[in-house]
Amino acid sequence: MTKPTRHLLGISGGKDSAALAIYLRHKHPELQLEYYFCDTGKELPETYTLISNLENYLGQKVTRLEAAEESPEDSFDHFVKVYGGYLPSSSARWCTKKLKLEPFEKFVGNDPVVSYVGIRGDEDREGYISRKPNIQSIFPFRRNIWSEDVVQKVLQNDAMARLRGLYEELSEPVQLARVVALAETPLSRGFTQAQKLNALLDADTRLFNKVVFGMLRGTAYPLAKASAFSLLDNEDNLIRSDIFRLLRESGVGVPAYYEKITFEVDGQKGEYARSRSGCFFCFFQQKIEWVWLYEQHPELFERALAYERDGYTWMEESLTDLIKPARLRQIKLDAIGKQRKAKGPASPYLLDILDDEEEVGCASCFI
Numbered sequence: 044m045t046k047p048t049r050h051l052l053g054i055s056g057g058k059d060s061a062a063l064a065i066y067l068r069h070k071h072p073e074l075q076l077e078y079y080f081c082d083t084g085k086e087l088p089e090t091y092t093l094i095s096n097l098e099n100y101l102g103q104k105v106t107r108l109e110a111a112e113e114s115p116e117d118s119f120d121h122f123v124k125v126y127g128g129y130l131p132s133s134s135a136r137w138c139t140k141k142l143k144l145e146p147f148e149k150f151v152g153n154d155p156v157v158s159y160v161g162i163r164g165d166e167d168r169e170g171y172i173s174r175k176p177n178i179q180s181i182f183p184f185r186r187n188i189w190s191e192d193v194v195q196k197v198l199q200n201d202a203m204a205r206l207r208g209l210y211e212e213l214s215e216p217v218q219l220a221r222v223v224a225l226a227e228t229p230l231s232r233g234f235t236q237a238q239k240l241n242a243l244l245d246a247d248t249r250l251f252n253k254v255v256f257g258m259l260r261g262t263a264y265p266l267a268k269a270s271a272f273s274l275l276d277n278e279d280n281l282i283r284s285d286i287f288r289l290l291r292e293s294g295v296g297v298p299a300y301y302e303k304i305t306f307e308v309d310g311q312k313g314e315y316a317r318s319r320s321g322c323f324f325c326f327f328q329q330k331i332e333w334v335w336l337y338e339q340h341p342e343l344f345e346r347a348l349a350y351e352r353d354g355y356t357w358m359e360e361s362l363t364d365l366i367k368p369a370r371l372r373q374i375k376l377d378a379i380g381k382q383r384k385a386k387g388p389a390s391p392y393l394l395d396i397l398d399d400e401e402e403v404g405c406a407s408c409f410i
C-alpha cells in the first residue's frame with residue numbers, strides 16, 4: 044500500500060516560517076499540515092515565545108525535534124562534546140547538519156513529504172532542498188512555487204515535446220498560440236531557463252502550475268500521485284512587509300529580537316537588533332549583533348563566551364576582545380556609518396544594514 048503524503052512545515056523561530064504557517068492556515072485550511080521545530084537548546088527566549096504564540100494561534104502543537112534525545116544535555120552541548128569542543132563555523136557547519144538536517148530527515152523517514160518553505164518573493168535564494176527523493180519543497184510565498192530541480196526537469200529542452208503537449212491540452216483557446224510558442228522555444232544563451240520560466244509565469248501562472256503538476260506524473264516526486272493540489276491556484280508573491288503584516292494582524296506578533304533598539308556612542312545615535320533567528324551564539328551574526336547580545340542579553344553572552352576555550356572561538360576575533368571598551372565603541376561607530384550609508388541617497392533600498400544582512404546565513408536555520 045502506498046503511504047499517504049505528509050505535508051510538513053518547519054518552524055525555524057524566524058519571521059518567515061511563522062508567517063507561512065499563518066498564511067497557509069488562513070489561505071489553505073484544507074492542508075493537513077504538521078509543524079516541527081528543530082530545537083538546538085540554544086535559541087533565544089524570544090524564539091520560544093514565538094513558537095508558543097504560534098501554537099495558540101494554530102491550535103496545534105509544533106513538534107520539537109531534538110538531535111540528541113537520549114543525552115542528558117541539550118543537543119548542541121551533546122555534539123560540541125562529541126566534537127571535542129570544536130565550535131561550528133560557516134566553513135565547518137556541523138551544527139546545521141547534526142542539529143537541523145539529520146533530525147528532520149529522521150522525522151520524515153521514507154514517507155513521501157511535501158515540505159513548505161517560507162522563502163519570500165523578494166528573495167533571491169533557493170533555501171534548503173533535500174536530496175532525498177521522497178521530500179519535495181514548495182514555496183508558497185513566491186510566484187514560482189516550484190523548486191529549482193523541478194523547474195529544470197520541466198523546462199529542459201529534452202522535455203519540450205511533453206511541455207508543449209500539456210499546454211495544448213490545458214490551455215484556453217484564446218492563449219493557446221502564445222503559450223505554445225513559448226513552450227516550444229528551446230533554452231539557449233539568449234533564452235535562459237530563468238527567462239523562459241518568467242515568460243511562462245507572466246503568460247499565465249495558474250496554467251504553468253497545472254502544466255508542471257501534469258509533468259510530475261510518473262516521476263518519483265511526492266506530488267506525482269496527488270489527484271489535486273490547491274496551491275496550483277497560487278498567484279501570490281509575498282514580500283518582507285507582507286510577512287510583518289501577517290505576524291502583526293494575526294496576533295502572533297513579530298519576534299521581539301527584530302525590534303530595533305537605539306544606542307548612543309560619542310553623541311551619535313544608531314540602532315541595533317538581531318536580524319535572524321537561530322542559536323544565540325550563531326557565528327553568522329554580525330559584530331553589532333554580538334554587541335546587541337552583550338548589552339540586551341548579558342547572561343546569554345556570558346554563556347557564549349564560556350564556549351570559547353582551548354583556542355576555539357566563534358569567529359576570528361574572540362568575544363573577550365570584542366567587548367573591550369575601545370572595540371565596542373568602534374563596532375557601534377561602524378554600524379552607525381553603515382546604517383547612514385544604507386539610508387543615504389546612494390542606496391537603492393530604504394532598508395538599513397541589518398535588513399540587508401538578513402539573507403546571509405543558513406537557509407535551514409533562518410527561514
Ligand code: SF4
Pocket residue numbers: 083131136138139142143320321322324325326327405408
Ligand atoms: S543557528 Fe547558527 S549556530 Fe545554530 S545551528 Fe544554525 S547555523 Fe548553527
